[in-house]
Amino acid sequence: MVKSEVGVVSKVKQIWGLVKVLLPEAVVRWLYAGRRTEVAGRVIDPKAQAVSDLVALMRASDDMPTVEESRAQLLAMARKLEQPASESVGTRDIMLPGADGERRARVYTPSGLADTGSVPTLFYLHGGGWVQGAIESHDGLCGRLADLAGMRVVSYDYRLAPEHPWPAAVDDVLACYTALVRGETELAVDPAQLVVGGDSAGGNLTAVLMHDIAVQSLPMPKAQVLIYPAVDARLSSQSMQDLSDQPLLPAARIAWYLNLYIPKGQDRLDPRVSALMSDRLGQQSQALIVVGGHDPLWDDAHAYCDALQAAGVATTLLPFPGQIHAFLSLTKVIPQGNEAIEKTARWLRDVFEGS
Incomplete structure (x- = not known):
């Protein structure tokens, strides 16, 4: 897959990720049936799973921004x-x-x-x-x-x-x-x-x-x-x-x-x-x-x-x-x-x- 195609696929995934975040919780629960993260017996709530997945699509866990970027990102999210x-x-x-x-x-x-x-x-x-x-x-x-x-x-x-x-x-x-x-x-x-x-x-x-x-x-x-x-x-x-x-x-x-x-x-x-x-x-x-x-x-x-x-x-x-x-x-x-x-x-x- 060429770089431009990879970029398109990534963009589509992010758009779908955003849609899931905005959908009603009951619908998101159905979409994630049997696929929600569990840690130490604690199952993540559906919308929390959707938000987590969207953030994961937008940034790598070890990819640190500049301080200025980080401040702007938090304010934009809020x-x-x-x-x-x-x-x-x-x-x-x-x-x-x-x-x-x-x-x-x-x-x-x-x-x-x-x-x-x-x-x-x-x-x-x-x-x-x-x-x-x-x-x-x-x-x-x-x-x-x-x-x-x-x-x-x-x-x-x-x-x-x-x-x-x-x-x-x-x-x-x-x-x-x-x-x-x-x-x-x-x-x-x-x-x-x-x-x-x-x-x-x-x-x-x-x-x-x-x-x-x-x-x-x-x-x-x-x-x-x-x-x-x-x-x-x-x-x-x-x-x-x-x-x-x-x-x-x-x-x-x-x-x-x-x-x-x-x-x-x-x-x-x-x-x-x-x-x-x-x-x-x-x-x-x-x-x-x-x-x-x-x-x-x-x-x-x-x-x-x-x-x-x-x-x-x-x-x-x-x-x-x-x-x-x-x-x-x-x-x-x-x-x-x-x-x-x-x-x-x-x-x-x-x-x-x-x-």
Whole structure:
């Protein structure tokens, strides 16, 4: 087959892959009957299989883009596949402190709630491997959490590697949290009405922040939300091995992120890198942990849940055994992402209604 014919076949496969992603879940289930991936007894959900197959057609698991390409790819995927928030949610951009100057943040406020008063607030840290991701890539997720949970969400734009390697991001997050709880920003934030949360790398930064809060003897937030968090940089768990070629987050890409984020020679078991190693777990707030069974971080989430519970922290695990990494940001095509957002919002409402 000549090169031009190979290109045509590849294009046709990608188009068919996209069609499968957009079809109703019942149809996709029928198309994949008897052919869905199973790992450690966990069968992947139909639409998650379709998304995984499409990504595999578009990039090799060991083919690393440039940082600029990676950032553009994530933003493009979010714009195409993330369900937007209701128009009733108000948004405005403000500046909040960082460790080395002010950083941009976006405030999401559902209808009927003040955006500057002392109200229930989620301080949100976006994912993206510490290298990519932005307020814009998580705009739909943050807006929908604000709407469904009935609370203000503050999405924070911490510094990214490789321009700003560790500990720039963790220092930014700590500086901003400190200013928020000390009343040094335009937002009135009561720690008793504050939740810290994030996904993936943002879940890591959330867990690290909880460690830092305990070390610094700062007021603890009401709760924490960890969405497929990365908490163990050893990358040696069983799910990390079983899912090393999972197209959404292959092992090669995880290693690429970490190598860009962590300076050479830095101890990766430092609790400000691997929050699972923290000796302050028992001082932390109640937690919700969300994770998918076809995400290499499946075992990270379970290990962290076990560690928090062993330390006496009330921790709820919300597992989706058939789901992939980033599924809460793929809500136009993966229905379980919507379910996870709704359940997370319900948990957040319960946190405040039960207090």
